[in-house]
Structures are given as structure tokens and as C-alpha cells.
Amino acid sequence: MSSTTPSLYPVQENIEINRLRDLLKGEKLNSVIYGYDEINHIHSESHSEHERCSNKGATGDTGSTGSTGSEGSTGPAGSCSNTGATGDTGYTGDTGERGETGYTGNTGDTGYTGDIGATGYTGDTGNTGYTGDIGATGADGTTGYTGDTGDTGGTGASGNTGDTGVSGADGNTGYTGISGSTGFTGSTGELGSTGATGRFILEAADFFALMPDDNSATIAAGTAVSFPQNGPIIGSNISRLSGSVFNLAAIGIYLVSFHVSVSEAAQLVIVINSIEQPYTVVGRATGTSLISETCLIQTLSANSTLSVHNPAGEAVALTITPLAGGDNPVSAHLTITRYA
Numbered sequence: 001m002s003s004t005t006p007s008l009y010p011v012q013e014n015i016e017i018n019r020l021r022d023l024l025k026g027e028k029l030n031s032v033i034y035g036y037d038e039i040n041h042i043h044s045e046s047h048s049e050h051e052r053c054s055n056k057g058a059t060g061d062t063g064s065t066g067s068t069g070s071e072g073s074t075g076p077a078g079s080c081s082n083t084g085a086t087g088d089t090g091y092t093g094d095t096g097e098r099g100e101t102g103y104t105g106n107t108g109d110t111g112y113t114g115d116i117g118a119t120g121y122t123g124d125t126g127n128t129g130y131t132g133d134i135g136a137t138g139a140d141g142t143t144g145y146t147g148d149t150g151d152t153g154g155t156g157a158s159g160n161t162g163d164t165g166v167s168g169a170d171g172n173t174g175y176t177g178i179s180g181s182t183g184f185t186g187s188t189g190e191l192g193s194t195g196a197t198g199r200f201i202l203e204a205a206d207f208f209a210l211m212p213d214d215n216s217a218t219i220a221a222g223t224a225v226s227f228p229q230n231g232p233i234i235g236s237n238i239s240r241l242s243g244s245v246f247n248l249a250a251i252g253i254y255l256v257s258f259h260v261s262v263s264e265a266a267q268l269v270i271v272i273n274s275i276e277q278p279y280t281v282v283g284r285a286t287g288t289s290l291i292s293e294t295c296l297i298q299t300l301s302a303n304s305t306l307s308v309h310n311p312a313g314e315a316v317a318l319t320i321t322p323l324a325g326g327d328n329p330v331s332a333h334l335t336i337t338r339y340a
Contacts, residue, residue, distance in 0.1 A: 061099045203235025203338040207246065210329040211261070215320035222312035225260055225268070225320065227334045238336050241305065246336065248304045255337040256280075258308050259292035261321040261330050269311045272297060273304055276311060287321075308334060 207227040209215055215226050224244035233239075237249040248254060256270060267283030268291050269276045282293045297306070310318050324330040 201234070201337060201339065202252075203237050205233040205238040205336050206231030207240065207334045209320070209332045211320050211322040211332070212329060215332070218317035218319050219310045220317045221310050221314040224271070224307040224309050225332065227332065231333075235338070237338060245305050245307045246334070248299050248306060248336070249302060250338065251299050251302055252338050253340045254297045254299065255294070255339060256297050256306065256335075257292075257294040258332070258334045259290045260308070260332040261324045262291055263287050263319040263321045264316050266291060266316065266318050267311050267314065268293065269309055270295070270297065271307045271309050272299070273301075276309065281311065306336065
């Protein structure tokens, strides 16, 4: 067959196809043809995919075929020599309903558990957390039941004898008895011998001060208290040399007394001829009472001097207290009495 002569088979096929299109009104044939091809193509790919993934479920049932399109009008018969023009492509038929989902394939076997990894290094110890606040005090618990009374204890030892009670009141005085008769007068006794001649005060003098205004300055250590005013004086051998120094003209034994109010804790001493007499020191630790002294002094030379001092070496100067205990001036006295 010459190559220029057209093949009858393609022409015949076209005639038959055109006739079929005319029978089906030319509207949906192509949809059927091409849709069937598409279904076969999809089925082929699905089959290939099924082979690649053996774990997929079974293939679902094929959906129902879509409805046939209306018959197209018959086209004019083409000439035998020339192939007629291809008619318009028919409308694609409706997609069939989707088949049911296939069953889920069996779960594959669990893989082997991997080996346990090596233990990691121990992390550094964290800082100690802050101490929490002390919780509130809980409510008091219920008082427990009172226990049973214990057994009676043994008798205790006898107590000490109590103190003797107060003596009762004196009874009433009894009646006076009848006086006896007067006895006879006895004879006169013999005269006794004459007794020894007794001692008596030879001389005395009193010197004093009134505060205020006497002794207005403090008395430093080693200096004398002043007694600038004269009281009663008996005789002439006891006299004043100054406000604080007195003269004892006759050798003899003298009773010396003094008292002085001093504000500080203090000591005083009698001084004879500028020498402190240690046995005459008197004092007190607090400022609540007088400092007083009474002692005997024996002079060994005529015209000895006497005074009353704040002892030498003391750290505190003394205040002779004014108005001690009230509003009136307070006196300080020095009394000297000669006995022999």
C-alpha cells in the first residue's frame, strides 16, 4: 500500500466514533471514554502504591459508574477520502461515589529495646534552700481525762514541836497583909572612919561653831575645823589661841569631847602640839550622822596646843554641813575638861 494512500482503519474508526457520538448526542461520550482511562490510570497508580506500602489497608470497592450522558446528535458523514473534523469533547460524567475505606493493616512487630545508655556524671550539689518561716502555733489540744485518784499516802513524820505560847496575863494583886507591930529601936552604932578625899573638876571650857556662817569654806586634808565662838569657861588654864587652836597651860589630864556634822564620808583626829594622835581618829562611811569623839588626853609640857583636823593625806575636803536636818543653824562643839 502506497504511503500516500490513506489508511481505511483510522477513517473507519473515526466514522464509528462519530456515529457513536451522534448516538449519544455528543455530550458525554468523551467523558466516559476519558473518565474510564483516568480510572484505569488511577487504579494503576494505586496498585503500584499498594505494592510499595505493604502495610496499607485493602483496596476499597470500585465506586459505581456515573450516569450516561444524553445521546449526541449524529454528525454528517464524512467523505471517504478525508477524515471529518473531530467533534467537540463531550462533558465529563459525574464522579462515582467514593468506595469504603479499606481495613487497617496489622500493626508491625515492636522493635528491639535499645541498650541502656551510660550513666551521666552526677551534677553539683545545689545551694541549700532558705529556711522556711516557722509555722503558726497549733491550736491547744483537748484536755485529757482526769486520772483516777491515787492511793492514800503513808502517814508523814511528826512535825516539830511548836513554839511556846504567849504567857498569860498576870493575875490580880493579892490583898495587902496586916502590918506588923513596930519593933524596938536599936542602939546607935559606932562612928565610921573618914573616907579618902575624892577628885573633882579643876577647870573646863566649851567652844562652838554655828553653820552657817562658821566653817563656810571646806576643810582640806591636814587642816583644822574652826570652833570660833566661846561657851562657858571655868578657870584660866584652858584658853583660845585662834578660831581653831586652843591652849592647855597646865600639865595634866584632860577629857576632850567634840561633835561635827560633815556632808561627806569622813574622818577627824585630835592634834596635840601639831602631832596627830592616832588613837583619837573617828569617822563614818556615809553622810547620815554626826562625827563625834570622847577621850582623855595627857599633856607632858606646859602650854600644849590642841585642835581637831581632817587627817593629812585624805583625798576629800570636808563640808561642815549647814542647816543639817532643818532650817536652823547647826552647832559643832569642842569641850575640854581638866581632871588633874
